[in-house]
Amino acid sequence: MKVLLDHINNPKDLRKLNLSQLPQLAKELRDFIIDIVATKEGHLGASLGVVELTIALHYLFDTPNDLLVWDVGHQAYGHKILTGRKTIFHTNRQFNGIAGFPSRNESKFDAFGVGHSSTSISAALGMAIAANLKGNTKKQHIAVIGDASIASGMAFEALNHAGVSKANLLIILNDNAIGIDPAVGALKEYLTRVKTDRKLAAQNNIIKALNFDYSGPIDGHNLPKLMQELTRLKNVKGPKFLHVITTKGKGLQKAEEDQVTYHAPGKFDKISGERLKKENNLFTKYQDVFGKTIVELAENNPKIVGITPAMLTGSSLKLLLEKFPKRTFDVGIAEQHAVTLAAGMATQDLVPFCAIYSTFLQRAYDQIIHDVALQKLPVIFCLDRAGLVGEDGATHHGVFDMAYLRTIPNLIIFAPRNEIELRNILYTAQLGLKNPIAIRYPRGYGNIIDWQLPFKKITIGTGIQLKKGKDIAVLSVGTIAKNVEEAIILSTKKEQIAHFDLRFVKPLDHKLLHTIFKNYKTIFTIEDGAIKGGFGSAILEFSAQHHYKNTIKILGIPDSFVTHGSVVALQKQIGLDAKSLATLFSYA
Numbered sequence: 001m002k003v004l005l006d007h008i009n010n011p012k013d014l015r016k017l018n019l020s021q022l023p024q025l026a027k028e029l030r031d032f033i034i035d036i037v038a039t040k041e042g043h044l045g046a047s048l049g050v051v052e053l054t055i056a057l058h059y060l061f062d063t064p065n066d067l068l069v070w071d072v073g074h075q076a077y078g079h080k081i082l083t084g085r086k087t088i089f090h091t092n093r094q095f096n097g098i099a100g101f102p103s104r105n106e107s108k109f110d111a112f113g114v115g116h117s118s119t120s121i122s123a124a125l126g127m128a129i130a131a132n133l134k135g136n137t138k139k140q141h142i143a144v145i146g147d148a149s150i151a152s153g154m155a156f157e158a159l160n161h162a163g164v165s166k167a168n169l170l171i172i173l174n175d176n177a178i179g180i181d182p183a184v185g186a187l188k189e190y191l192t193r194v195k196t197d198r199k200l201a202a203q204n205n206i207i208k209a210l211n212f213d214y215s216g217p218i219d220g221h222n223l224p225k226l227m228q229e230l231t232r233l234k235n236v237k238g239p240k241f242l243h244v245i246t247t248k249g250k251g252l253q254k255a256e257e258d259q260v261t262y263h264a265p266g267k268f269d270k271i272s273g274e275r276l277k278k279e280n281n282l283f284t285k286y287q288d289v290f291g292k293t294i295v296e297l298a299e300n301n302p303k304i305v306g307i308t309p310a311m312l313t314g315s316s317l318k319l320l321l322e323k324f325p326k327r328t329f330d331v332g333i334a335e336q337h338a339v340t341l342a343a344g345m346a347t348q349d350l351v352p353f354c355a356i357y358s359t360f361l362q363r364a365y366d367q368i369i370h371d372v373a374l375q376k377l378p379v380i381f382c383l384d385r386a387g388l389v390g391e392d393g394a395t396h397h398g399v400f401d402m403a404y405l406r407t408i409p410n411l412i413i414f415a416p417r418n419e420i421e422l423r424n425i426l427y428t429a430q431l432g433l434k435n436p437i438a439i440r441y442p443r444g445y446g447n448i449i450d451w452q453l454p455f456k457k458i459t460i461g462t463g464i465q466l467k468k469g470k471d472i473a474v475l476s477v478g479t480i481a482k483n484v485e486e487a488i489i490l491s492t493k494k495e496q497i498a499h500f501d502l503r504f505v506k507p508l509d510h511k512l513l514h515t516i517f518k519n520y521k522t523i524f525t526i527e528d529g530a531i532k533g534g535f536g537s538a539i540l541e542f543s544a545q546h547h548y549k550n551t552i553k554i555l556g557i558p559d560s561f562v563t564h565g566s567v568v569a570l571q572k573q574i575g576l577d578a579k580s581l582a583t584l585f586s587y588a
Contacts, residue, residue, distance in 0.1 A: 004028055010084050011058040011109075022059070022223050026051050030251040032086075033077050038270035041391075042093050042100060045249035045262045047077035049176055049220075050144070053244060054078040056226040057142060060234065066140035067111040067127050071120035071149045073101035074263070075174065083109035093391035095565025095573075100392060115395020116363065117333045118152035120145050121171055125158055128167035140234065141168060147175040147191055148183040148310060152333040162239045163210035170233055170240045175217065176248040180263050181312045185332045195245060207241045216243030221250060260313055283445040287384055289419045290441070291316025292452075293426050294353055295323050301430055303351045307331065309338040315355040315384050335360050339367035339379070346377040351430050354379055358386040358398025358440060365404065372436050373410045379436045380429045386415070386440035387478065387528035388557075388571065393564030398440070399557040402477075402505050403533035405438050412437040412460060413505040415478035419451035421503070427455040442479050442528070444567070463509040469498030472588050473520035477502050477535050480528045480576065487581035497585055505535050508542060517548045522588050524553050528576065531556040555584070 004021060005028040008014050017025065029051050037044045055078070057068060063083070070076045080098065081089055084107060091097025102110035112123045124143035131139040149155060150173060162169055175191055177183055190206065195217055207214045213236050218225050226244070233240045248263075249255025254273030255262035267276045284292075298304040298320060310333045312318040321328040331338050335356060342352035361368070361383060372379050386398040405413050412435050416422040422441050429437050466481070467488065474497060476484045481501055488497050500516060502509060516523065525536035536554030543552060555576065562570055571577040575584070 005032060005081075005086070008082060009086065011063050011082060014055070014058055014082060017059075019224070019227065022055055026055055026223065027251075029055070029078050029081060032081060032089075034252055034270050036090055036092070037077075038268050040090055040092060040094070041264070041266055043074040043077070043264050044252075045255050045259055046075035046146075048250050048252060048255060049246040049248040050075045050174055051078050051250065052221050052223050052226060053144070053172070053174065053246070054082065056223060056230055057144075058082055060227065060230050061140050061142065064109045064111065066142070067124065068109070069112045069120045069124045069127075069141075069143045070102050070114060071143065071145040072117045073114040075144070075146075076102050079109070080107075083107055093393070093564055095563070095569040097564075099564055101395060113395075115392070116360065117149040118145070118155040120149075121155055121158035121162060124171075125162045125165065125167055125169055128169045129165065132167060137168060137237075139168060140170065142170045142172065144172045144174055147173060147177060147188060148180075148333055151183070151185050151187045153336060159207075159210055159212075163212060166238055168237065170242065171212070172242045172244055173216075174220065174244055174246055176246045176259075178248050178259050180314060181260055181310060181318075181330065183332070184310075184330050188332075191243075194243070207243075212239050212241040214241045214243070216241075217245045218243070220244035220246035281445055282449050283447055284419060284451065285316075285445050286419065286422065286441045286443070287314065287316040288319075289422050289446065289451060290355065290382055290384070290426065291319040293423050295319050297427060297430050298324055298327065301351060303349065304353065304430055305329065305345060305350050306353050306355065307338050307342050307345075308355045309333055309335045309360065311355065311357060311360075311384075314357070315382070317355050335364040336367050339364040340371045342379045343367070343371040343375070343377045346372075346379050347375075352379050353382055353426075353430075355382040355384060357396075358383040358401045359389075359396050362400065362404065368405070368411070368436075369408055373408045376410050376435055378429075378433045380426075381436065381438040382426075383438055383440040385443045387442045387480070388562065388567050389443045390567045390570070391564050394561040397557075397562055399529050399562070401438065401440055402527065402529040402535055403537070406506055406533065406538060410435050411506065413440070414438070414503060415440050415505060416503070417476070417479055417481040417501050419446040419448050420453060421458075423451060423453075424456050424458050428458045428460075431457065433460070440478065446479075447482065458503075461504050461507040461509055463500055463502040463504065463512045465498065465500050465512075467497070467499040469496050469520075471496040471520065472522045472524070472585065473498045473500060473516050474524045474526060474585070475500050475502055475516070475539060476526045477505055478528055480526055483571070483576060483578045483581060484526055486578035487585060490578060490582035491585040493586055493588065502535070505538060508538060510542070513539070513542055514546070517543065517546070517550055520550070522551045522553070524555060524585070524588070526576070526581070527556040529556055530559070532559050553584070553588070555581070
């Protein structure tokens with residue numbers, strides 16, 4: 001049998017096929033995705049679930065002239081393969097390869113760059129309004145959004161606006177009842193009822209009430225039905241909404257059975273779907289240090305509650321859910337709500353641990369300022385995935401938190417250098433603070449086997465000296481300390497270099513800093529965060545305030561967006577690996 005995918009390099013080639021050939025193409029596209037992701041890793045389940053929808057959209061619409069926006073972009077692998085990136089798809093998410101998410105810099109078929117959820121409707125609506133203003137009322141604008149993403153506040157805001165616009169906008173709800181973890185909330189329950197009760201879809205329909213031409217729900221794996229309905233909707237004016245039911249992981253039995261794990265399963269056998277066993281790692285992931293520690297603390301402190309915006313598994317807050325389900329809250333993709341919910345709980349003498357990925361906390365900046373810090377509410381922000389996160393790239397690197405949080409009054413910022421420090425600051429925070437605290441820690445494993453030691457209280461605003469030296473002082477915060485320690489050993493001046501872990505970005509340890517500035521002529525600051533406004537900037541401000549004349553060299557994430565690739569490769573690229581640091585120290 002002729003392999004159809006071999007002859008498709010862009011949607012124009014796709015449109016040459018007969019409708020009867022599309023089911024075969026769907027199978028080939030699924031097999032291609034499975035074959036590559038099995039060995040190269042990446043996001044699997046979401047893309048397998050929208051294969052038929054992807055083919056139908058590019059077959060019927062004139063992409064890239066018609067604009068197609070994917071929400072988040074986990075599901076866009078089939079889209080990338082059909083739009084000219086098939087031969088380089090094996091480089092997906094790798095250093096110097098194509099991005100794991102749609103990117104305007106990568107292809108004209110990627111109408112909007114994504115990585116965070118719930119942006120698609122706003123972006124597509126903006127494009128549609130622009131087309132109207134230019135007099136182009138026939139141009140099509142399509143947003144594909146999942147049932148977890150559409151429950152976010154931003155998506156609701158866009159729906160509210162779109163319903164009273166006359167924009168030529170088609171919103172496709174890809175409803176598979178799961179984001180990364182299972183979808184939650186009243187809207188999810190409503191969508192579940194709609195699937196089984198057609199009267200509800202016809203009569204008491206939320207989307208219809210917002211002035212959309214609603215159709216569905218339809219089987220998203222039924223290509224003839226999809227083609228028929230999309231063809232109809234092309235000719236409907238104004239805002240349209242198509243509700244499509246899909247199965248995440250469709251086509252790979254293991255991925256269908258375990259949709260949480262197979263969202264991004266790592267390497268697996270492409271035939272059986274069985275995940276390949278990794279070498280046993282003796283160390284513990286930082287997220288699990290957090291998850292296990294909060295359970296231990298909650299056993300002795302009934303005031304502790306855990307909150308996360310749709311990241312129960314990723315943050316390991318699922319461990320608290322298993323032990324204390326009534327004290328654990330997954331609020332869905334709603335970071336703003338998560339923060340203010342925690343603030344409300346704090347007013348009632350609860351101890352809220354709000355676990356959010358660093359890059360996602362950016363979405364709740366006003367709430368941190370207005371609802372938490374201004375009122376001095378002791379919310380404990382646990383910022384997972386701080387620093388460089390690797391293959392997810394620029395949309396997911398948690399490199400801005402120190403800079404954007406440091407400007408906020410009343411907020412404590414702490415970066416543990418290892419698992420024991422993380423454990424102890426979590427313990428310290430729940431003892432009772434007068435201010436909110438942000439605790440940032442990285443993705444991946446630590447380097448201490450026996451980290452579950454008896455708790456020790458950490459004095460707020462204190463740093464420590466890790467190594468003595470005579471001439472050069474290196475100041476670090478967070479787990480980048482490990483690179484510094486290795487660099488000092490490699491340096492030709494290792495006896496001259498002192499190493500200090502400041503621990504707190506705010507408040508700074510002024511007593512320790514005065515000692516450092518008086519005893520060391522050359523000072524390096526090193527952080528795995530943005531150098532503009534970050535930890536190094538805080539040290540420069542301290543120096544200027546106290547009229548010191550020391551030579552200060554700031555090292556960290558440069559003033560640019562860092563691409564995707566392994567953390568090791570990215571650190572080497574920007575000069576934060578041990579060898580690069582050692583060279584800098586040697587020439588200081």
